[in-house]
Amino acid sequence: MSSTINVRKDWDTYFMDIAYMVSTRSRCPRRHVGAVLVQGKKLLGTAYNGAPSGVPDCSEAGCMIAEQYELAVVDGVEQMVKKERCIRTIHAEQNLLLFTDRIDREGSTVYVTDQPCWTCANMLANSGVQEIIYHRAYPKDSDKVNWLMEQKGIAFRHMTGYVPPEQTAGITAP
Ligand SMILES: [Zn+2]
Numbered sequence: 189m190s191s192t193i194n195v196r197k198d199w200d201t202y203f204m205d206i207a208y209m210v211s212t213r214s215r216c217p218r219r220h221v222g223a224v225l226v227q228g229k230k231l232l233g234t235a236y237n238g239a240p241s242g243v244p245d246c247s248e249a250g251c252m253i254a255e256q257y258e259l260a261v262v263d264g265v266e267q268m269v270k271k272e273r274c275i276r277t278i279h280a281e282q283n284l285l286l287f288t289d290r291i292d293r294e295g296s297t298v299y300v301t302d303q304p305c306w307t308c309a310n311m312l313a314n315s316g317v318q319e320i321i322y323h324r325a326y327p328k329d330s331d332k333v334n335w336l337m338e339q340k341g342i343a344f345r346h347m348t349g350y351v352p353p354e355q356t357a358g359i360t361a362p
């Protein structure tokens with residue numbers, strides 16, 4: 189018998205949905221990122237990108253913009269392009285590491301809405317996490333992050349074909 193009404197979600201979808209729900213807590217208008225720590229199907233931590241607690245966040249004080257030049261391919265040609273990034277927030281993955289215990293992270297899985305940047309990947313690689321599953325791609329650091337995960341033997345998986353819950357994925361600024 190087939191029915192689309194009570195289809196049970198698989199674990200990947202279940203935990204990625206939670207990561208997206210968590211991301212809605214973010215107050216940075218440029219990017220909402222959520223991350224969750226899972227150990228043996230148990231949820232052991234959640235985090236999103238935000239300013240340190242007790243400090244005005246982006247919605248109160250505005251984003252803290254830093255300009256950076258980075259290599260990008262524009263119309264098939266590699267060139268340096270200027271990018272603006274908000275540096276007020278601690279990234280979701282870093283907050284996740286700040287608020288979880290090492291013992292809980294050993295052999296665990298992290299679900300994160302966005303492919304980790306280089307700094308977050310570097311920290312995750314040293315955190316005990318054994319598997320990282322992300323949804324939205326972040327090509328800027330992709331090559332070195334993939335290389336790092338391979339070196340560390342960490343399973344690094346792009347969840348393709350996944351559709352986030354309605355109204356949780358509104359913020360996707362590059
Ligand atoms: Zn911001």
Ligand SMILES: [Zn+2]
Pocket residue numbers: 279280281304305306307308309
């Ligand atoms: Zn990051």
